[in-house]
Structures are given as structure tokens and as C-alpha cells.
Amino acid sequence: QSALTQPASVSGSPGQSITISCTGTSSDVGTYNLVSWYQQHPGKAPKLIIYEVTKRPSGISNHFSGSKSGHTASLTISGLQAEDEADYYCCSFVTGNTYVFGTGTKVTVL
Amino acid sequence: EVQLVESGGGLIQPGESLRLSCTGSGFTFRSCAMSWVRQAPGKGLEWVSGIGYDGDTTHYADSVKGRLTISRDNSKTTLYLQINSLRAEDTAVYYCTKDGGSLIDTGRIENWGQGTLVTVST
Numbered sequence: 001q002s003a004l005t006q007p008a009s010v011s012g013s014p015g016q017s018i019t020i021s022c023t024g025t026s027s028d029v030g031t032y033n034l035v036s037w038y039q040q041h042p043g044k045a046p047k048l049i050i051y052e053v054t055k056r057p058s059g060i061s062n063h064f065s066g067s068k069s070g071h072t073a074s075l076t077i078s079g080l081q082a083e084d085e086a087d088y089y090c091c092s093f094v095t096g097n098t099y100v101f102g103t104g105t106k107v108t109v110l
Numbered sequence: 111e112v113q114l115v116e117s118g119g120g121l122i123q124p125g126e127s128l129r130l131s132c133t134g135s136g137f138t139f140r141s142c143a144m145s146w147v148r149q150a151p152g153k154g155l156e157w158v159s160g161i162g163y164d165g166d167t168t169h170y171a172d173s174v175k176g177r178l179t180i181s182r183d184n185s186k187t188t189l190y191l192q193i194n195s196l197r198a199e200d201t202a203v204y205y206c207t208k209d210g211g212s213l214i215d216t217g218r219i220e221n222w223g224q225g226t227l228v229t230v231s232t
Binding site: 091 | 171214216217222223
């Protein structure tokens with residue numbers, strides 16, 4: 001299975017909103033509402049921030065939100081903060097009971 | 111608090127085999143599906159294998175099928191990954207992860223270990 005497609009980088013100023021896209025196929029994003037998003041700071045393990053397209057785990061700020069349309073899922077970060085600067089990965093369940101990650105997006109806070 | 115502690119990484123020669131281990135604590139290990147995710151230096155995340163709560167169901171990414179074997183011992187709350195015929199492209203940090211359910215069907219990885227580095231080189 002091929003990796004989901006994400007933009008390599010996205011940037012924004014503090015307080016702005018940015019959106020990261022995640023495009024898959026009918027074998028993954030297009031069929032299942034089982035898309036999750038992970039934040040990874042340099043040298044650290046990833047952290048779950050969104051699951052089942054729109055849900056936030058306990059303790060995750062509501063300035064992270066998720067959505068999906070067709071074969072593309074999206075992560076929106078509202079009110080961008082310095083600590084949001086990190087790599088972000090989407091992940092989807094795939095037909096056949098495997099998972100596939102996105103290519104990853106580096107978020108820069110200007 | 112959920113804790114996942116990996117071990118078994120290191121410098122390995124091409125063609126050799128390696129077994130990674132991961133001990134879980136702070137949760138009901140026997141009820142949770144588990145996966146291994148790897149990350150090559152400077153690269154993205156790659157899900158490589160998952161196993162259901164009782165070990166009866168195992169799943170692999172196409173890229174590693176046939177060379178990797180995932181297993182678990184619920185009595186020891188330990189997850190394993192056997193990697194055979196190691197190649198340079200297997201060089202990565204290998205993360206042990208806890209799924210959001212009892213089978214590999216949630217698309218949700220709730221917890222991650224700190225990872226163990228495997229370097230395949232002469």
C-alpha cells in the first residue's frame with residue numbers, strides 16, 4: 001500500500017489557522033472514517049491528536065480539528081502557537097486490516 | 111500511566127536476524143492490539159506490523175511481508191518483532207505502539223514507546 005499524500009511543508013504566523021491535507025484512495029481514506037493524526041516534535045515519539053477523523057483524545061487542545069471529504073482528510077490548527085511547530089502525520093485504516101501513514105508535513109511557525 | 115519500553119536494537123550486519131522486544135505496563139496488555147511502526151533516519155513513519163489482543167491475528171505491510179514476524183506473550187506483557195535477512199533499508203527507529211482497540215481495525219494508535227534504533231551496516 002502506498003503512503004497517503006501530504007504536503008511537505010506548511011507555514012503560518014502565530015494566531016493564524018493552517019490546514020494540512022491527507023489524500024488517499026478508495027482502499028483507505030475514501031472508504032473508512034478511521035483516519036488519525038499524529039504530532040511529532042524533533043527527537044520525540046509521535047503523539048495522537050485526532051482519531052476517527054474528528055475526535056480529540058482527552059487532554060488535546062481544541063485548536064486541533066479534523067475533517068474529511070471524499071478521499072482527502074484534513075487537519076486544521078487554529079490560533080497557531082509556537083509549540084505547534086512540529087511534524088504531522090495522518091494515518092488510515094486500510095482494507096485488509098493494515099494501517100498506512102501519510103508522507104508527513106513539517107509545520108513552521110513564522 | 112501507559113508505558114511501553116522497547117529493547118533489542120543495535121548495530122547489525124546485513125543478512126543477520128534480530129528480535130525486538132517491548133514490555134507494556136499501566137494497562138491491560140492482554141486486551142489490546144499492538145503494532146510496530148518504524149522511522150528511518152530523517153524520514154516519515156511506516157506501519158510495519160500489527161497483532162490482535164490474543165495473538166491469533168497478525169498483519170504486515172506489503173514491504174516487509176515474509177521477513178518480519180510479530181508475536182506476543184500476554185503472560186509477560188511483552189510484544190516481539192523478529193526481523194530476518196536484515197537489509198540497509200531496515201535501518202530505523204522501531205516504535206512499539208498500543209492500538210485503540212483489541213484488533214487492528216481502529217486506525218488509532220493511542221500510545222507509543224520511545225523507540226529502539228536498529229542500524230544495519232557492515
